[in-house]
Amino acid sequence: MVFSRHPDVLYPKVWHKFTIQRGSSSVTLRVQDLTEDLFEPAVQMLLAYFTRDEPPCRCVDINKYPSAVAELEKLWRKTLKDKLSLACVEDKEGGQLVGVNVLTVVSKEDKDEEFHTEDKVWASLFGAVDFVSRAVDVYQHYGVDQYLTAYGLVVPPSWRGCKIGKEILLARIPLCKALGIKATVTVFTASASQAVAMKAGFEVIYQISYEELAKKGFIFPNIEKDTKYSKLMGLAID
Numbered sequence: 368m369v370f371s372r373h374p375d376v377l378y379p380k381v382w383h384k385f386t387i388q389r390g391s392s393s394v395t396l397r398v399q400d401l402t403e404d405l406f407e408p409a410v411q412m413l414l415a416y417f418t419r420d421e422p423p424c425r426c427v428d429i430n431k432y433p434s435a436v437a438e439l440e441k442l443w444r445k446t447l448k449d450k451l452s453l454a455c456v457e458d459k460e461g462g463q464l465v466g467v468n469v470l471t472v473v474s475k476e477d478k479d480e481e482f483h484t485e486d487k488v489w490a491s492l493f494g495a496v497d498f499v500s501r502a503v504d505v506y507q508h509y510g511v512d513q514y515l516t517a518y519g520l521v522v523p524p525s526w527r528g529c530k531i532g533k534e535i536l537l538a539r540i541p542l543c544k545a546l547g548i549k550a551t552v553t554v555f556t557a558s559a560s561q562a563v564a565m566k567a568g569f570e571v572i573y574q575i576s577y578e579e580l581a582k583k584g585f586i587f588p589n590i591e592k593d594t595k596y597s598k599l600m601g602l603a604i605d
Contacts, residue, residue, distance in 0.1 A: 370472035370513060372450055376545050383538035384458060387529040394457065396465060396531065398538035401454040406447050409454060409467040413443055417521040422557045422594045423492055426587035435488035442493075446471045446518055453542070455522075455535050466522045466531045470539070472548060474513040475506045495585035496554045499597050502573045505552050509603055515543055515551040520560065532560065536567035543604040552601035558594040569600040 372378065379400035386395045401409055418424045418436060429435050446452065446469050455466030482497040484490050505514055522531045539551045552572065555561045561571075574596045577587055 369477060370449075370474050372546065378450055380545075382453065382541045383534060385534045387531070389526075389529060395459075396455055396534070397458045397462075398453050398455050398466075398535055400450065401447060401452040401467065405454050405456075405464060406444075408464050409447065409452070409469075410440060410443055412464065412467055412523060413469070413519055413521050414440060416523055417519050420521075420524075421519075422590050423495065423587045426590045427488055427491060429488060429492065432486075432488045434486050435492065438484065438486055438489040439492070442518055443469050451515070451542075451546075453535055453538055455531055465526045466520075466535050468520045468535050468539075469518040470515055470542075471518070472513055472515050472546070476512070491585050491587070495580055495587075495597060496556070498580070498583065498585065499554045499573065499575060499599050500552075502575070503599060505550070505572070505599075505601065508572060509550040509552075509601065511549045513548060514601075515539060515546070515548050517551075517553040530563075532563045533567045536564060536569070539602070540604060549604050550601055551604065552599065555598050555600050556594070558596075561596075561598050561600065564600045567602070569602045571598050572601050573599040 379402045381397050381399045383398040384395060386393055414436070418429050418439065449471045451470045451472060453468045453470060454464060456462040456464050482494060506512060520532060520535065543551055555564050576596050577590045577594065580597060
């Protein structure tokens with residue numbers, strides 16, 4: 368069955384607060400449910416920076432292929448409706464949006480449909496993620512029937528270097544506990560995000576080099592200059 372957030376789980380809710388040093392100022396941020404008023408700013412942030420900077424997107428130059436971008440945007444918009452995604456904002460009235468993590472829960476009972484698309488660029492991008500995510504039986508690995516997963520994490524360039532990505536990942540822990548979810552698992556496609564995930568306590572469940580992925584038809588030109596592997600990484604929630 369498709370997972371839905373239980374009405375007893377307060378929405379919206381702040382899951383995590385932390386303070387960073389930005390220049391000469393201390394700034395307090397909060398990670399909260401991504402509410403409907405933030406849907407459009409979140410999507411626009413993802414379209415501006417995720418498509419430009421996420422290594423596979425960058426290496427296939429996705430922004431030159433409107434149909435592939437449209438497929439990615441459609442996935443984001445559909446997933447945001449699950450009301451499980453997270454937003455990082457300044458902890459003040461009208462605070463700026465400084466990070467987004469698009470999240471959903473997948474269940475063992477979900478209908479397992481093989482990924483297929485006529486769009487060649489989208490087939491390479493999402494097909495590679497789908498391949499890596501299926502490389503391990505996550506349900507068996509963590510002894511669960513469902514887990515929290517993600518379709519994108521982004522922090523704007525002006526806020527990078529403040530460990531915001533790590534804090535957003537850590538906010539998944541109280542979110543999962545409230546939802547009754549015992550694991551969170553994500554395909555991390557960039558060496559930078561993989562390092563952040565390790566710092567947040569994630570383990571590598573499976574990895575494959577982009578060289579090997581290319582042999583399977585998932586080709587991302589020159590990606591190995593800064594990222595050698597695509598990694599399936601997870602965190603058990605106590």
